[in-house]
Amino acid sequence: MPQVKDWALFGWQGITLDVPLDWEIRRFHGTRSKGYARLEDGDDVRLEMRWDKSKGRGPSFTDLTDRHISGMMKKDKVDVERHTGLAKPEGKEVETYTVRPPETSLPPSYQMISRCPECSRIVMIRIPYQRGENIKAIVRRIFSSLQDHSYDGADVWSVYGLRFAVPDTVELDDALLYPGSIEFSFLKGHDRIELGRLAFGSVILERQTLEEWFEVFSKKRFKRMTYEARPQEIRGHQGLIAHGRLKRFGAMLLRFARRQRFHCDLWHCPVSDKLYYYAVLAGSRNHDNFVAHSARVICHPT
Amino acid sequence: MTAKDKAQKLDRDASLKAVPIRNQLAKVEELEGGKVRISVPIRETWWTRILQRLTKAPKYKKIELDEVGTFVWKQCDGNTNVAAVVDRLCKRYNLSHRESEVSLTQYLRDLARRGVIGLGVSPEHLKKNR
Structure with missing residues (x-):
């Protein structure tokens, strides 16, 4: 899916994203403050999203992402490549990276963690892709379009x-x-x-x-x-x-x-x-x- | 077919090629407005038999289908596969293909769980999904 003609707005629990038209929600659970949603295109899982609230004066965003990434590398033995400038949703602290599992049977994925200083929401997005598939442009648009809180109540x-x-x-x-x-x-x-x-x-x-x-x-x-x-x-x-x-x-x-x-x-x-x-x-x-x-x-x- | 076979999940291709088949033991009543009510025999076990004797509990459970449910039921003729039903649903109710597919597969699963229909899957697809 290197080219996407039609895009749609996906909105769920106060989070909105631009997604290809045929990516639709298939699984969800949780509440506005903490939850999970999965989008599929009919054949495969295309996007997974988790959200949570950062609690009080927690660690800095850099500490948070460092801890998350090193934990993932240790636990799942995955290879993580950090990106700079893949996406920067307005007004948010963001870390984007690619995760490559050692087993070739598991798909690699683009992932993003964001934290909003305004609403303290942490959103984690995972977009799996097939090896050899170039979806960077799609990922950039999806990540950049993230809105995680309402502006008018x-x-x-x-x-x-x-x-x-x-x-x-x-x-x-x-x-x-x-x-x-x-x-x-x-x-x-x-x-x-x-x-x-x-x-x-x-x-x-x-x-x-x-x-x-x-x-x-x-x-x-x-x-x-x-x-x-x-x-x-x-x-x-x-x-x-x-x-x-x-x-x-x-x-x-x-x-x-x-x-x-x-x-x-x-x-x-x-x-x-x-x-x-x-x-x-x-x-x-x-x-x-x-x-x-x-x-x-x-x-x-x- | 073992219980394990029954419980196995089908991939999308196999689900779309599956053929919904009506339960031959189900009784169908046509209602006003073109809707149908389906009576499906309750599976007999030792405790349902006791319960039926003690309480005169009905031997059939009744399921009333709405407009769209009736349309779907009528497509389950044993020849039409799920993909064809999705197409017909799209055309008839002006739905997007994705919405029809997701909602219909979920709905057919629900009908199958209630014993209203069964899903016929070819042996090749069963093997592929094993």
Whole structure:
């Protein structure tokens, strides 16, 4: 893969990178403060990323990388070649190097460790490649594009062509990829954001209206809610907005204690032919901020 | 085929060439809106037999497929391989090839785990992956 025509933005847990279009996430775990993500191109693992927070007044970045590299050389008996100037993401302390394992069966890899003085985040990226493959230019672009924190209080998430931003105070609860749909849910305490993209817009709307479909969909998805829905254009697309609250008697106490309100935007984007929903159940402290981020779901390229 | 064979992982090429086959013992009901409900017999063991006698527990587990699930189920005709289903899914629902492949392979694995389908793999691919 020496030449890459199409690039995409990959965004996960507040970290964004430019990656070749066909590199997509296959494995992940962890939280915003510490975790792991793996991108594959269908055949092979293409990129692995780990992130963590540096703790208080830890070692200097040079000490940190020296210790990591020497530990790796000792433990795995690998050959490490340090680079100067392979990539320098803006405003970060960075070390880039190539790791060559002694066994020819294991792939060599380009690796980068970065630490952000602003957010104290440590990000480690590993890009394996086949022996003889020249991917230096690709690696340079990926490493240089690293952003590890939000600038406006919102984390950009971007996978499988779905791009959105949610407040950087929420934690990922679940992410599901299912044929035709991709869905995320985030939590902050008891407040929740759920959003998704369903890839059968016109197929669904052949037989029913958006309101009819939402009624069936919400019975399963938002079964604890009672709401009123009204049609409304959302970003120039046919859509509806639902407002409501938790419905059951048992939830009344919670309702009064937490004062949670339900809001859902649903729209059909004819350009991408997909249905999008963005739902919030939140108390007054977070409600408006969460709802405002609905505008950060990108349904089609502008 | 031994348990070890069953548990082995297939590489991408073998997964795409695998042919999903419906469970012949599954009963299919057509529902409103073109969806299907599949009833798969629960595997009988000594304790499920006891449980069934004591509690009159059902002998079938029911799985209701949604729109896309039904589409995928209909493609599992024993002749169409996973790669062809991926292509059809892309066309029908305007999905990227990568998204279809990742989501479909995951979904088929889930259906296979629930006993709704099996995956037919050629002996060459099994040998290659051994």
